[in-house]
Amino acid sequence: MNLSYENLLNLLSIANGSERSSEQQQAEIQLKAWEVESGYHYLLQEIYLKEELPLQIRWLAVICFKNGIDKYWRSSRANAISKEEKVQIKSRLFLMVGEKNNQLAIQNAHSIARIARFDFPQDWPTIFDSISQMLEESVFTKNDLVATNNLLIILNQIIKTVSIVRVGRARHALQSKAPVIAPVLIKLYVKFFQQWTTVAFDLGTMQICYMCLKNLRRLIPEGYETPHKSPEIIEFLTLTKQHLQELIIEHEKYASSDMLERYVRCYCKLYVNLINSNPTSFILLPNSQDILSTFMSLLDQRAKEIYNAEGGGDSNSFWETLALKGFLILKRVIGYIYKRGAVMLRARNDKEEIQQAISKLTTNFFTKDVIQHLCDLIINWYLRLRPSDLESWSIEPEEWCNEEISSSSWEFQIRPCAENFFQDLISFFNHELSDFVISKIQQGLADSNDMLTKDAILCTFQLSSISIANRVDFNKILNDILIPEGLKNDVSENRIIKRRICLIINEWVSVDCSKESKVSIFRLLVNFLQPDNKLNDSVVKLTAIQCLKNVLDDYDFNKYDFQPFLNEFINLSVRFLKEVEYTESKLFIFNVLALLIYRCNPLVDHQTLIDILSVVPSYWESVQNEHETILKNSLLRVLKNLVVSLNANSNETYKISIPLVESCCDGQQSSDNYSLLSEDGYELWLSMLQYAPFENPNTNELLNLFPLIPYGLVNSTEILPIILSLVRSYALISPSLFDIKSEITVEIFAQLTKYLPTMRDDSFVVFVSMMDILLLEKSSDEGFIQLLVTSGLFQAMVNYILNEDERGSHDIISSNKIFLILSRLNPSSLLYLLTNLSVNYDNLFNVWMEYFNNNGNPRNKKINLLSLISLCEKVIASGGNEIPVLVAKFPEIVKKTLLFLEEVNETDDGNCNVYSQDLVYEDIDDYRYLDQDIEPHGEKKRYQRLLESRDPVYSTNLREYLSKTFKDLKGKLNGNDFNMLVSMNDEYTIEKLQQLIN
Known part of the structure; x- marks a missing residue:
C-alpha cells in the first residue's frame, strides 16, 4: 500500500477500532512500516491539524507524530526525517494554538518541545522570540484566551525540556533568551492576576495567569545565573510575595477552587527552586527576608489551625501545604548557613557574595531570639500529637502505628516535617539552642501535667540526642525520670508517654547508653509488652518491638546481659502476633524475632526455638495475595535463623523447611513464587545444607532438592554466589552427585563453563573453593575427569589464564587460584587433560x-x-x-x-x-x-x-x-x-x- 493522505487516514481509522481484529493488526503493521518513509510525519501532522476530523483519529495521529519525533528527528538516527520535511513540519507547528481540546493541545506541546530539544539553538534559534511575539499578539491584539493558554502550555514544555540539558549549548542559549521571554510573561501575569482578583473571578483567566506563573517558576531559576542582579526579576519576586500574602488573607474567598492551592504551591516551588539552584542569589534578593518572614509568620499565626486540622480535610490542606513548604524553605536556608555556602564557585566574586549572604541571614534574620522563638513554636504546636492523631490512635491504633513506623516521606506530613526541621535547627544552631532546649526539657518534665505537652518536650529530647549528648547524662535521665514515667499506669494518657520513651531509647541507645541502662531498658520493654496491662495497647507494644529491634541492632548489644529476658521477650512477641491484624505488624514482629534469634545465638533454648518453628506454617498458609507475600519472605528469614540456632538439630526444621524451599526455588512449577521468594528460599536452603548434622546429615531429604539447582544457576545470576555455595555444600555432603552420568551435574558444569570468563569476584571465590573441594574428593575419579572435559570446564579454566582476550581482565591473584585448582588434579589426570586438549x-x-x-x-x-x-x-x-x-x-x-x-x-x-x-x-x-x-x-x-x-x-x-x-x-x-x-x-x-x- 502506498503512503498517501487518504490511505493513512483510512489506516488510522482501522487502527483506532474498539475491538481487536486481524485487519486492525495489519493496519498497525503498515503504520509501523511507514514510519521510515518520507512524508509520513508531515501527513500525520496534517491529519491532527484538521478540526473537522473525528477527535479519536486526530488523537492517534498526534501520538504517532510525537513518538516519531522522538525516534527520527535527530539527523544522526537511522531513517531520520529529511531536512525538507522538517522545514514543512516546523512551518505548521503553531497552527494548532487555537485548539480547544486541552489534551490534543498538550500532546502538540510535547511534540514541539521534543523538536526544540533537538533543534534549539542551532537549527531553531528564534523559537523563544517567536513565542514571545505570538503571546503578545494573542493577548493584546486578538484577545484570544485559548491561543494564549495553548502558547503558554507549549512554552512551559519547551522550558522544561531545554532546562534539563546539562551538556551542550542549549542551557546557555536558554539563559540568553530568558530576558526576551521573561518580561512578556511577567507583563501577562500582572495583567491576568489583576483581572481575576479585582475585576471578575474567572477560572479561565485564573488558569492563564497560573500558566504564566508556572513558566516563570521554571524560567527564572534555570534562565538566570544571578536573579538578584536582574531588576525585572527582583520586581516580579517582590510582586509574588505580595500576591502570596493577598491569597493567604483572601483564601476563604477562593476556597471553592483548587487553583488557589496550585498558585500557592507554585510560589513555593519558585522559592525552593531558586534556593536550590543558587541560594546565594536568593538570599541577596532585596525581598528575600520578606519572603522568609511571610512563611515564619504563617507558621506562627496559623499554628493553631494547622494543629486542629482534620486529617485530609480540603479546607485545612491549604494551611498545611503552606506550612510544609515554609519548613522546607527555612530548612534549605539554615542548611546554607551551616554549610557556609558550600556550593560550586562560578566566579571569583562568589566567595565574597556568599559571606555577604550568610552575614545577611545571621545578622538580620536568624537572630538568637528568632531561633529560640521558632524552637518554642515547633515544640508548642508542631511536635504535639494532633487531635487527628489521637483519633486515629483510638479508632485504628495498629494502622496508625504502622504508618508512624514506616513513614519516610517527612516532606508531606506536617509533624514528621517539623521533627526533621527541629533536628536541623538544634544541630545547626547548637550554640544558641542547646541550653535553651535543655532548660525547656527540665522545666517541662518538672511542671507539665499536660500529657501532650510533656510528650512534645520529650520529643525534643529524642530529636536532640546527638546535639546535646555531651551536655546531659542520659543514663541518669533514663533511670530517674523516663523509666518511672513509663511505669505509671494511673491515667490512660500514660500510653502516650510509654510510646515516646521507646522512641527516645531508639535515638539514644547508640549515642550514650551504659551497660546497666540497657538492662533497665530490657526490663522496661518487657513491662510494655505485658498483655494484662490495658495501657499497653497495640501502639505501645509495636513501638516497644521497634525499640527492641534498635537495641538488638546496636553495635554494643550484649546477648549475655539480655539472656535473663530472652525467653520472655520471645513468648510475649509470639503472643502479640495473635493480637495484630495487619500484615505490616506481623511482618515487623517476625523481622524482630528473626533478628533476636540471630543476635542471641546460641542462648535461645531448644524448646523455645521449636515453639517459634511451630507458628510458621499457619502464618505461611494465611497469606492470600501478592501484597502479603512479603510476610513469607520474613518467615523464610525466621526459618533460616532457626536453622542456624538449632545447628546440629537443624534437621528438626526439615518437615517445614524443605517443602517451603521446594515451593520457592522451583521456578518451573511456580514462577510467581520464584520471582518473589527465591532469594530468601535459597538462603534458607543454604543454611540447611551448612548446618546439616555432621554425623548424619539426612542426605536423602536434602538430595531431593539438588535437581532445583540448574534452574537457579541459569535464572538467578544476581545471587550467583548463593547458588554456587549450594553446589559447594553438596560437594561436601555427597560428592557422588558429581558424576558424568548425572544429567543435572553435566548441566551445572556446562553453565559454569559459560560463566567463568566473566564471573564476578564474589562468585569466583566460591567457584574456586567448590572446585577445590570436588578435586580433593574426586581427582582420581575417571568419570569426574571426563566431566571436566565434556563440559568444557577444564578448557575454560585454562583459557581463563592463557586466553589473551581474557587475561587482561583477570588479575594475577585470580589466575593463581585457577592454578590452585589445576594443582589439585592427580598428576596422571592433569597430564591426560593437557595432552588430549588443545593447550x-x-x-x-x-x-x-x-x-x-x-x-x-x-x-x-x-x-x-x-x-x-x-x-x-x-x-x-x-x-x-x-x-x-x-x-x-x-x-x-x-x-x-x-x-x-x-x-x-x-x-x-x-x-x-x-x-x-x-x-x-x-x-x-x-x-x-x-x-x-x-x-x-x-x-x-x-x-x-x-x-x-x-x-x-x-x-x-x-x-x-x-x-x-x-x-x-x-x-x-x-x-x-x-x-x-x-x-x-x-x-x-x-x-x-x-x-x-x-
Whole structure:
C-alpha cells in the first residue's frame, strides 16, 4: 500500500477500532512500516491539524507524530526525517494554538518541545522570540484566551525540556533568551492576576495567569545565573510575595477552587527552586527576608489551625501545604548557613557574595531570639500529637502505628516535617539552642501535667540526642525520670508517654547508653509488652518491638546481659502476633524475632526455638495475595535463623523447611513464587545444607532438592554466589552427585563453563573453593575427569589464564587460584587433560612460574609445588617427551621449593601453623566462630575432615617429598641422565640437593 493522505487516514481509522481484529493488526503493521518513509510525519501532522476530523483519529495521529519525533528527528538516527520535511513540519507547528481540546493541545506541546530539544539553538534559534511575539499578539491584539493558554502550555514544555540539558549549548542559549521571554510573561501575569482578583473571578483567566506563573517558576531559576542582579526579576519576586500574602488573607474567598492551592504551591516551588539552584542569589534578593518572614509568620499565626486540622480535610490542606513548604524553605536556608555556602564557585566574586549572604541571614534574620522563638513554636504546636492523631490512635491504633513506623516521606506530613526541621535547627544552631532546649526539657518534665505537652518536650529530647549528648547524662535521665514515667499506669494518657520513651531509647541507645541502662531498658520493654496491662495497647507494644529491634541492632548489644529476658521477650512477641491484624505488624514482629534469634545465638533454648518453628506454617498458609507475600519472605528469614540456632538439630526444621524451599526455588512449577521468594528460599536452603548434622546429615531429604539447582544457576545470576555455595555444600555432603552420568551435574558444569570468563569476584571465590573441594574428593575419579572435559570446564579454566582476550581482565591473584585448582588434579589426570586438549604447554607453565612469585599464601604455594614436582617426576621418568617444557622448568621448580622451605618451618609430618590460615574456602571461619559459645556447624566439620583426610598440605613433608622424588628419579634414570638432570641446577640448588639425596 502506498503512503498517501487518504490511505493513512483510512489506516488510522482501522487502527483506532474498539475491538481487536486481524485487519486492525495489519493496519498497525503498515503504520509501523511507514514510519521510515518520507512524508509520513508531515501527513500525520496534517491529519491532527484538521478540526473537522473525528477527535479519536486526530488523537492517534498526534501520538504517532510525537513518538516519531522522538525516534527520527535527530539527523544522526537511522531513517531520520529529511531536512525538507522538517522545514514543512516546523512551518505548521503553531497552527494548532487555537485548539480547544486541552489534551490534543498538550500532546502538540510535547511534540514541539521534543523538536526544540533537538533543534534549539542551532537549527531553531528564534523559537523563544517567536513565542514571545505570538503571546503578545494573542493577548493584546486578538484577545484570544485559548491561543494564549495553548502558547503558554507549549512554552512551559519547551522550558522544561531545554532546562534539563546539562551538556551542550542549549542551557546557555536558554539563559540568553530568558530576558526576551521573561518580561512578556511577567507583563501577562500582572495583567491576568489583576483581572481575576479585582475585576471578575474567572477560572479561565485564573488558569492563564497560573500558566504564566508556572513558566516563570521554571524560567527564572534555570534562565538566570544571578536573579538578584536582574531588576525585572527582583520586581516580579517582590510582586509574588505580595500576591502570596493577598491569597493567604483572601483564601476563604477562593476556597471553592483548587487553583488557589496550585498558585500557592507554585510560589513555593519558585522559592525552593531558586534556593536550590543558587541560594546565594536568593538570599541577596532585596525581598528575600520578606519572603522568609511571610512563611515564619504563617507558621506562627496559623499554628493553631494547622494543629486542629482534620486529617485530609480540603479546607485545612491549604494551611498545611503552606506550612510544609515554609519548613522546607527555612530548612534549605539554615542548611546554607551551616554549610557556609558550600556550593560550586562560578566566579571569583562568589566567595565574597556568599559571606555577604550568610552575614545577611545571621545578622538580620536568624537572630538568637528568632531561633529560640521558632524552637518554642515547633515544640508548642508542631511536635504535639494532633487531635487527628489521637483519633486515629483510638479508632485504628495498629494502622496508625504502622504508618508512624514506616513513614519516610517527612516532606508531606506536617509533624514528621517539623521533627526533621527541629533536628536541623538544634544541630545547626547548637550554640544558641542547646541550653535553651535543655532548660525547656527540665522545666517541662518538672511542671507539665499536660500529657501532650510533656510528650512534645520529650520529643525534643529524642530529636536532640546527638546535639546535646555531651551536655546531659542520659543514663541518669533514663533511670530517674523516663523509666518511672513509663511505669505509671494511673491515667490512660500514660500510653502516650510509654510510646515516646521507646522512641527516645531508639535515638539514644547508640549515642550514650551504659551497660546497666540497657538492662533497665530490657526490663522496661518487657513491662510494655505485658498483655494484662490495658495501657499497653497495640501502639505501645509495636513501638516497644521497634525499640527492641534498635537495641538488638546496636553495635554494643550484649546477648549475655539480655539472656535473663530472652525467653520472655520471645513468648510475649509470639503472643502479640495473635493480637495484630495487619500484615505490616506481623511482618515487623517476625523481622524482630528473626533478628533476636540471630543476635542471641546460641542462648535461645531448644524448646523455645521449636515453639517459634511451630507458628510458621499457619502464618505461611494465611497469606492470600501478592501484597502479603512479603510476610513469607520474613518467615523464610525466621526459618533460616532457626536453622542456624538449632545447628546440629537443624534437621528438626526439615518437615517445614524443605517443602517451603521446594515451593520457592522451583521456578518451573511456580514462577510467581520464584520471582518473589527465591532469594530468601535459597538462603534458607543454604543454611540447611551448612548446618546439616555432621554425623548424619539426612542426605536423602536434602538430595531431593539438588535437581532445583540448574534452574537457579541459569535464572538467578544476581545471587550467583548463593547458588554456587549450594553446589559447594553438596560437594561436601555427597560428592557422588558429581558424576558424568548425572544429567543435572553435566548441566551445572556446562553453565559454569559459560560463566567463568566473566564471573564476578564474589562468585569466583566460591567457584574456586567448590572446585577445590570436588578435586580433593574426586581427582582420581575417571568419570569426574571426563566431566571436566565434556563440559568444557577444564578448557575454560585454562583459557581463563592463557586466553589473551581474557587475561587482561583477570588479575594475577585470580589466575593463581585457577592454578590452585589445576594443582589439585592427580598428576596422571592433569597430564591426560593437557595432552588430549588443545593447550599451549609452554605458555601455561611459563605463566604458572611467573605468577607463582606473586602468590603470598604459603598453603597455596605448597599445593602448587607438590603438583609441579609430581608432574615433573612423571614426565622426566617417562623420557620427557610428553611435555618438554616441564623438563626445562624443573630446576626452577626445585629452587622455588628449596627457597620456600627456608620460609616455613614444617613439622615431621609436613604441617605448619601458617597452613591453617587463608583457607581456599575463605568464609568458613566467619565471625560466628569468633564466639566460642557457638559450636562450628556441620559444614565446617565436614570441610575440616576433608582437609585432614585428603589434603596433602597437612600430611606431606615437602622436604622429604622432594628428596624422595630425586631418589626415585635416580633409580629410574641411568647415571648420565640423572647427573645431567642435577647439573641443570645452579650451585646453590646442587648443594642443597646433595644434602637431600645423600
